[in-house]
Amino acid sequence: MTAAHTRHHPTGGGNPVAPPAGRTAADVVTPELLARLTRxxxxxxxxxxxxxxxxxxxxxxxxxxxxxxxxxxxxxxxxxxxxxxxxxxxxxxxxxxxxxxxxxxxxxxxxxxxxxxxxxxxxxxxxxxxxxxxxxxxxxxxxxxxxxxxxxxxxxxxxxxxxxxxxxxxxxxxxxxxxxxxxxxxxxxxxxxxxxxxxxxxxxxxxxxxxxxxxxxxxxxxxxxxxxxxxxxxxxxxxxxxxxxxxxxxxxxxxxxxxxxxxxxxxxxxxxxxxGGKNAMLVLDDADVDKAAAGAVRACFSSAGQLCISVERLFVHSAVAGRFLERFTARTRAMRLGVSLAYGADMGSLASERQLDAVVRHVEDAVAKGATVLTGGRPRPDIGPLFYEPTVLDGVGPEMAVYAEETFGPVVSVYRFDDEDEAVERANATPYGLNSSVWTRDARRGRAVAARLRTGTVNVNEGYAAAYGSVGAPMGGMGDSGLGRRHGSEGILKFTEAQTVAEQRVLPLGPAFGLDDQAYAKLLTGGLRALKTLRLR
Missing domain, CATH: 3.40.605.10 (Aldehyde Dehydrogenase; Chain A, domain 1)
Incomplete structure (x- = not known):
């Protein structure tokens, strides 16, 4: 573990959950299970x-x-x-x-x-x-x-x-x-x-x-x-x-x-x-800040942020930014980190040293260039070798790696805006286009803003689960976030080849019954006009 992994910020948060006595890795991954599965x-x-x-x-x-x-x-x-x-x-x-x-x-x-x-x-x-x-x-x-x-x-x-x-x-x-x-x-x-x-x-x-x-x-x-x-x-x-x-x-x-x-x-x-994605959440001036704060915790820190559709950029209207951030940082700071094979913890570990390195690099680069850690900002080797606290950054600018690069960890950057057009423009200012989130009390307004966001899925008053869980509708990315879709009709038809079988009956598609080429072309021209008049597609 590098020196960067042992440096603590004074604004750290995240409470360890003591693991109850229970199953261990040896109890679960037995020689019998391994032999059976690896066959x-x-x-x-x-x-x-x-x-x-x-x-x-x-x-x-x-x-x-x-x-x-x-x-x-x-x-x-x-x-x-x-x-x-x-x-x-x-x-x-x-x-x-x-x-x-x-x-x-x-x-x-x-x-x-x-x-x-x-x-x-x-x-x-x-x-x-x-x-x-x-x-x-x-x-x-x-x-x-x-x-x-x-x-x-x-x-x-x-x-x-x-x-x-x-x-x-x-x-x-x-x-x-x-x-x-x-x-x-x-x-x-x-x-x-x-x-x-x-x-x-x-x-x-x-x-x-x-x-x-x-x-x-x-x-x-x-x-x-x-x-x-x-x-x-x-x-x-x-x-x-x-x-x-x-x-x-x-x-x-x-x-x-x-x-x-x-x-x-x-x-x-x-x-x-x-x-990949650099997904944005927009908190509009009429949002319910309590619900938005709770939703942001889920959207940013589920699976320790190692989710392609999780939120890494929070755009908050200036009119509600103070109240929202107070509630959001309090909820983030109170999150429980744990290693138990049981329900109870709010966030687990990063999956690898590589992911931890990326998180540490982004946070330390941002802090060195002037960003502020509102909560979190430090590894937690006292809980496990790859744990990192859920982290909220303020004052992030384009010169910082975390601004545009996908972190894929429990780190979110906060940005304030003054009107919808500004928020939409800034949210769309990325080559990625996977997922986004809009929070407002006005459902019609939320849908209108959603239609302007260049992402494959948009959630109104949810972070990611509403769109992803609606498996009858397509899910996928625009731009650098990918090609094609999973779910819905596209999610199964992509695994097929379309074949057209056309059976011609009675008349051939060519001159017949003594018609010469010119007469056949004239007949077909009249038929084409008739088909348009009858609105046959």
């Missing part, structure tokens, strides 16, 4: 994962070579051909059974999520909620999303046109470490419902949560070979996944997302990317 990994090498709460090794895991990744795709492709022939309602029923198993056995995966990520139990439960909602939605809605659709043909009544949705084949999925359940199985569910196989590379540090989900989905009826798992270093295994996939889905940094997109484009296969 699903295609890999002959060896690597390890670590527990953020302690910094100690959590599990020894197989590691895959590029050749083993290729073998995983071969097995997945054979399984996919059989799976595509299964009726969509039968495929969707697997998701509904998985939904019930997940809710019934959630305590098992909550332990794994906490041990692998360092987040609190409540924040781990957000992943269970999100996956259950996705399983329910696509389990019920997939048949409608994927049904064949009739379209008006070139010659109405004489041309019968049907649009079919065919699976792409084998989806290559590269999943991140911060939400190891939701961003692994949650993203794979619609791919399976659409008739695809999946070869997934979860982050090695959080692979157990994904492997547990795979085991549960197989128990629910998914053919085992349909979901292949490979592990290893991103620069080695990631390109191998992209090199064999029929479609690629990636969640992670913008820099790596560009590399994934280039690899997919070189092979002319599609991809969807959910990348």
């Amino acid at each position: 699903a990994v295609t890999g002959s090498g060896s690597t390890v994962s670590h527990a953020p709460f302690t910094g100690k090794v959590l599990a020894e895991l197989p590691e895959s070579t590029p050749e083993e990744v290729a073998g995983a795709f071969t097995r997945a492709r054979a399984a996919q051909h059989r799976w595509a022939a299964v009726p969509v309602r039968t495929r969707a029923a697997v998701l509904l059974r998985f939904h019930d198993l997940l809710l019934r056995r959630q305590s098992e995966v909550l332990d794994l999520i906490q041990l692998e990520t360092g987040k609190t139990r409540l924040h781990a439960h957000e992943e269970v909620q999100a996956v259950a909602m996705a399983a329910r939605h696509y389990g019920l809605a997939a048949p409608a999303y994927l049904r064949s659709r009739r379209h008006t043909g070139v010659l109405p009544l004489l041309t019968r046109v049907t649009e079919l949705r065919l699976p792409r084949g084998v989806v290559g999925q590269i999943a991140p470490w911060n939400y190891p359940l939701e961003l692994s199985v949650g993203d794979a569910l619609p791919a399976f419902a659409a008739g695809n196989a999946v070869v997934m590379k979860p982050d090695t540090e959080t692979a157990l949560s994904a492997l547990w989900a795979r085991e549960l989905l197989v128990e629910a009826g998914l053919p085992a070979d349909l979901w292949q798992v490979v592990l290893g270093e991103g620069p080695v295994v990631g390109p191998a996944v992209v090199a064999h996939a029929d479609y690629v889905t990636f969640t992670g940094s913008t820099r790596t997302g560009r590399e994934v997109a280039q690899g997919a484009a070189a092979r002319l296969v599609g991809c969807s990317l959910e990348l």
Whole structure:
């Protein structure tokens, strides 16, 4: 640990929660569990994962070579051909059974999520909620999303046109470490419902949560070979996944997302990317400051800020800034930090030394250049090696790294504004466009401001959960925050190829019945005018 990690600011906050006697990592990650889960990994090498709460090794895991990744795709492709022939309602029923198993056995995966990520139990439960909602939605809605659709043909009544949705084949999925359940199985569910196989590379540090989900989905009826798992270093295994996939889905940094997109484009296969964000929350002059302060705590510090859609910039109207900041900093200062595998703590640990380094660098750079720490601003090695207090910065300017770079930690910067136009302009002044939040007592005003924000999702009087949890609607980013969408129709149709089948009846699309070319062209011209008059699309 560097010297920066031991420096304390006098404005620090965050109260440690004494862990009650209970389960330990050894109790949860038993040799039997490891042997059972890792059987699903295609890999002959060896690597390890670590527990953020302690910094100690959590599990020894197989590691895959590029050749083993290729073998995983071969097995997945054979399984996919059989799976595509299964009726969509039968495929969707697997998701509904998985939904019930997940809710019934959630305590098992909550332990794994906490041990692998360092987040609190409540924040781990957000992943269970999100996956259950996705399983329910696509389990019920997939048949409608994927049904064949009739379209008006070139010659109405004489041309019968049907649009079919065919699976792409084998989806290559590269999943991140911060939400190891939701961003692994949650993203794979619609791919399976659409008739695809999946070869997934979860982050090695959080692979157990994904492997547990795979085991549960197989128990629910998914053919085992349909979901292949490979592990290893991103620069080695990631390109191998992209090199064999029929479609690629990636969640992670913008820099790596560009590399994934280039690899997919070189092979002319599609991809969807959910990348970084520098998300803004706008507190308007008529906001309920108590509710806004409570919402800001959730929006800024859930999963210790290691959430792509969490808030890192707070824009507060000058008329309410004093009252809002008083309440917000008080709530932030009172947050309880803890390491227990039980409910009760408000915030957990950062996930890695790399994340802690980024947080420390941003805060210390800001302070050195004139920013003020309103609360927090220091590591907490007394609680765990990767803990950092929830931190609120004031007086942040463009010369500071935290101003524009994504921190991905429990740090938020506060800015004051005097009118809506200013707030919208400043919120949009970023290459990112993932999520934003607007707080006001006037719902119509909130919706109007939301429509001016250049982000894929906007929450009015909520931080992120309202939009993300509404799984019937699309979620994704604009600009440097990515391509494509998860959830809703787009979240499943992206895993399909559209095929148009047109059947021509009675008359050919060419001169017939003795018509010469000129007469045929004249007849067709009149027909085109008639179709417009009849408003046939």
